Amino acid sequence: MPRFMLFMYPVVSDEQYEQGPSLEDVQAMSKYNDELIKAGALLAGDGLAPDVTRVSVNGVVDGPFSEAKELVGGYWILQAKDPEEALEWAKRVPLSGESFVELRRIYEAEDFSEEIQAVAYKP
Amino acid sequence: VSTAATQRAIEAVWRIESARVIGALARMVRDVSLAEDLAQDALVAALEKWPQSGVPDNPGAWLMTAAKHRAIDLMRRAKRLESKQADLARLMAASQPEPELGDEVLALMFTTCHPALSTEARVALTLRMLGGLSTPAIARAFLVPESTIAQRIVRAKRALATERIRFEVPEDLEPRLASVLEVVYLIFNEGYAASAGDDWMRPALCEDALRLGRTLASLAPRLSEVHGLVALMELQAARTPARTDRDGNPILLADQDRRRWDRLLIARGLAALERAKQLGLGAYGLQAAIAAEHARAPRAEDTDWVRIAALYETLARIQPSPVVELNRAVAIGMAFGPELALRHVEQLTDALPGYHLLPSVRADLLAKLGRREEARAELEHAATLTSNARERDLLLERARILGR
Numbered sequence: 001m002p003r004f005m006l007f008m009y010p011v012v013s014d015e016q017y018e019q020g021p022s023l024e025d026v027q028a029m030s031k032y033n034d035e036l037i038k039a040g041a042l043l044a045g046d047g048l049a050p051d052v053t054r055v056s057v058n059g060v061v062d063g064p065f066s067e068a069k070e071l072v073g074g075y076w077i078l079q080a081k082d083p084e085e086a087l088e089w090a091k092r093v094p095l096s097g098e099s100f101v102e103l104r105r106i107y108e109a110e111d112f113s114e115e116i117q118a119v120a121y122k123p
Numbered sequence: 124v125s126t127a128a129t130q131r132a133i134e135a136v137w138r139i140e141s142a143r144v145i146g147a148l149a150r151m152v153r154d155v156s157l158a159e160d161l162a163q164d165a166l167v168a169a170l171e172k173w174p175q176s177g178v179p180d181n182p183g184a185w186l187m188t189a190a191k192h193r194a195i196d197l198m199r200r201a202k203r204l205e206s207k208q209a210d211l212a213r214l215m216a217a218s219q220p221e222p223e224l225g226d227e228v229l230a231l232m233f234t235t236c237h238p239a240l241s242t243e244a245r246v247a248l249t250l251r252m253l254g255g256l257s258t259p260a261i262a263r264a265f266l267v268p269e270s271t272i273a274q275r276i277v278r279a280k281r282a283l284a285t286e287r288i289r290f291e292v293p294e295d296l297e298p299r300l301a302s303v304l305e306v307v308y309l310i311f312n313e314g315y316a317a318s319a320g321d322d323w324m325r326p327a328l329c330e331d332a333l334r335l336g337r338t339l340a341s342l343a344p345r346l347s348e349v350h351g352l353v354a355l356m357e358l359q360a361a362r363t364p365a366r367t368d369r370d371g372n373p374i375l376l377a378d379q380d381r382r383r384w385d386r387l388l389i390a391r392g393l394a395a396l397e398r399a400k401q402l403g404l405g406a407y408g409l410q411a412a413i414a415a416e417h418a419r420a421p422r423a424e425d426t427d428w429v430r431i432a433a434l435y436e437t438l439a440r441i442q443p444s445p446v447v448e449l450n451r452a453v454a455i456g457m458a459f460g461p462e463l464a465l466r467h468v469e470q471l472t473d474a475l476p477g478y479h480l481l482p483s484v485r486a487d488l489l490a491k492l493g494r495r496e497e498a499r500a501e502l503e504h505a506a507t508l509t510s511n512a513r514e515r516d517l518l519l520e521r522a523r524i525l526g527r
Contacts, residue, residue, distance in 0.1 A: 001330040037341045038228070039139060040334030043387055077387070079330065084128075084135035088182075109364060109383075117369075 001079050003043065003106040004086040010073040011098035017050055028094035036078065041089065045076035077106070129174045133182075137166055138255035140183040142338075145252050146227030148190055149290045155234050156280040158290075159252060161197070165190035228253070229342040230292045232335075235279075236303040239286040244279035245306045247272055253338070254331050264328050265313065296343060304352050304407065307335050311356050315363075316511075323373045323513035329360050340395070350399035351408030357392030358414035361385040373517050377423040389418045406442040409434055428458035445474035453484055461491040479508035483518060490525060499525040 010021075021029075036042035050071060052063035080086040083105065090103045109117055141162060148158035165186045179185045235248035250256045250264075258276065262269040282288075293299045314328025336353040343349055365383035366374055396415055399408040413434045420426040435451035448471055456464030465488045468481070475481045486501035502522035506515045 001327060034341075038225070038338055040337035040341075043391065079334070080135075081138060082131065082135065084131045085138060088132070088135045088139055114369065 001081055002083070002086075002108065004078045004080055004083075005104045005106055006076040006078060006086075006090055006093070007072050007102040007104070008074040008076075008093065009070055009100050009102065011070075011100070025094075025096075032092060032094055035092070036076070036089065041078050041080060041085075043077040043079055045074070047074040048072060126174050129178065130170065132178050133166070133169050133173055136169075136178065136182040136186070140186055141166075141255040142228050142231060142253045143183065144186050144190055146231040147187060148194060149231060149234070150227050151191070152194055153290060155231070155252070155283055155288075155290055157197075159280075161190045161193045162186070164193050225342060226292055228338065230290055232303055232339060232342075233293055233296075233299055234283070234288060234290050236306045237283070237286070237288045238299070238302040239288060240279055240282055242305070242309065244275055244282065245302070246309060247275040248279045249306050249335065250310065250331065251276060253335055256331065264325065264331075296346060300343075300346060300348060303339065304348060307332050307339065308352060308356070308407070310335070311359075315359060316514075322371060323367060323511060324363065326360075326363050329356070329363065332356060333360060344398075345402070347399045347402030348405040348407050350395045350402065351405055351411050354392045354395035354399055354411035355407050355414055357388045357395060358411060358418050361388035361392060361418065371513060373513055376417065379423075381421065381423075384418070392418065406438060409438040409441070413438075426457070428454055432458045445471050446478070446480075449475065449478075449481060449484055453487075456488055456491070461488040464488050465492070477508055479505045479514070479518070481505075482508070486521070486525075495525050 033042065033045065036045075048071075050064070050073075052065070052071060054061045054063070054065070078086055078089055080089065086103055086105075090101050093101045095101070109120075112120070144162045144165065145155070145158050148161050149155045152158055152161070168189050169182070169186060173179070232249070232253055235252050236245045240248070247261055250261050251258065256264070258272050259269050262272040265272070311329050311332035314325045314330075314332065316323065333353075333356050336349070336356055340349045340353045361384050362376070362379060364385060365379035365381065368374055392411065393415055396408065396411045399405075399411065404412065413431050416427055416431050416434070432451065432454035435447060435454050439447045439451055449468065452464045452467035452471070455467055465485070468485050468488065471481060482501040482505040486498040486505065489495075489498035489501060499522045502518050502525065506518040506522065509515050509518065
């Protein structure tokens with residue numbers, strides 16, 4: 001059964017970012033998570049704190065960055081029979097305003113050529 | 124959006140919603156078979172309507188409403204006026220609040236896994252009503268003709284009626300739990316070590332079983348053995364990527380590349396095992412504890428076999444069985460040497476006639492003692508006892524190596 005990762009992008013004002021999610025938001029999200037758990041579809045999921053640090057060959061830079069509103073706010077790892085089922089779950093994420101979720105399928109070993117699999121798994 | 128894409132979208136909605144819809148309807152009409160028929164009718168209606176209208180915003184509620192209308196139609200057509208009106212009143216009352224996912228799904232699980240039904244019937248009904256699998260999908264999974272599964276479902280539904288099995292969450296869950304867990308683990312095992320066919324594993328069945336188990340754990344969180352079974356399945360499923368080579372041939376535990384084990388499933392399994400431990404370990408929990416010992420060992424040679432042998436001893440005490448004794452013998456062999464283990468295995472010969480793993484284990488122990496010719500004969504005997512093609516090949520290959 002393929003696995004999918006669902007990324008939450010909360011598009012909110014700086015003020016709202018500071019305040020964090022409201023009680024109603026949390027309630028709606030808990031209900032959604034509960035449905036995922038009861039369907040046996042949730043493998044993992046967490047919310048992410050807004051503090052961000054970038055590490056690259058140029059060194060370490062602390063955020064916030066100008067595009068902070070497109071920061072990942074949380075993620076879910078789902079197991080679904082097919083992309084349609086994963087999409088159905090994605091459509092059920094409680095969203096408001098311009099917030100959105102992004103759905104990505106997780107690579108499985110079979111996605112790669114035998115050559116690449118051999119490099120990935122042999123010492 | 125193409126028709127085929129809409130159809131796949133509808134099927135996805137169905138898999139997510141069907142157990143809840145069937146459960147809620149069963150609560151209303153007090154009849155699981157009728158509830159399933161009504162829900163199927165609603166699915167057919169969706170398949171007709173949604174390709175034109177598009178998938179509605181709340182597809183679960185749409186299916187539920189459609190099915191309830193059908194239930195009401197059915198009642199209207201019923202001959203007995205008085206009971207019709209009473210039923211109608213009940214239906215209207217029941218159709219008001221949006222039902223919470225929970226009790227009715229649990230009740231559905233305990234109904235489709237009722238001990239009065241045959242094991243085959245329980246498996247087919249559970250996969251269909253709770254797993255949202257179609258009859259052809261179940262038939263494909265078990266490599267039997269579609270008509271066989273269809274018949275099993277018809278017979279199971281008839282048995283639900285004749286045995287007057289009530290749709291309810293039993294007041295005392297514990298005594299009825301064994302029959303539910305048995306069904307879930309049977310589905311898992313059919314996927315994990317297929318008893319027939321060309322593939323040694325059919326992981327989709329394992330995942331169906333895991334989903335059922337996780338659902339059950341969320342609905343009945345106070346039952347230790349539910350968490351025990353979930354832990355066992357998560358830990359075993361974690362090994363799936365390492366259990367076969369590229370050609371689908373089995374790789375034994377000791378030879379698996381442990382870096383391919385799924386860390387997320389191991390973490391989930393260990394967490395479920397912790398929950399089971401807090402509630403007191405039962406037979407599934409103990410098996411999970413054994414699987415956890417393997418999961419914790421970074422290399423095969425790091426395995427704590429003394430502890431595994433002790434866990435098997437406890438398991439044999441609470442659930443005496445020759446298969447447990449055979450596994451215990453393997454652990455004893457690893458912990459204390461093949462001679463002691465062989466003595467254990469010899470006592471099991473009469474208890475496990477025709478079980479291919481008995482000669483296979485004996486062969487392993489004999490080979491370790493340098494008795495290669497005897498070991499080879501045991502492996503050839505074991506190969507005649509399994510009906511799985513891949514496993515037979517592996518046994519014959521081991522025999523061939525010993526014969527060199």
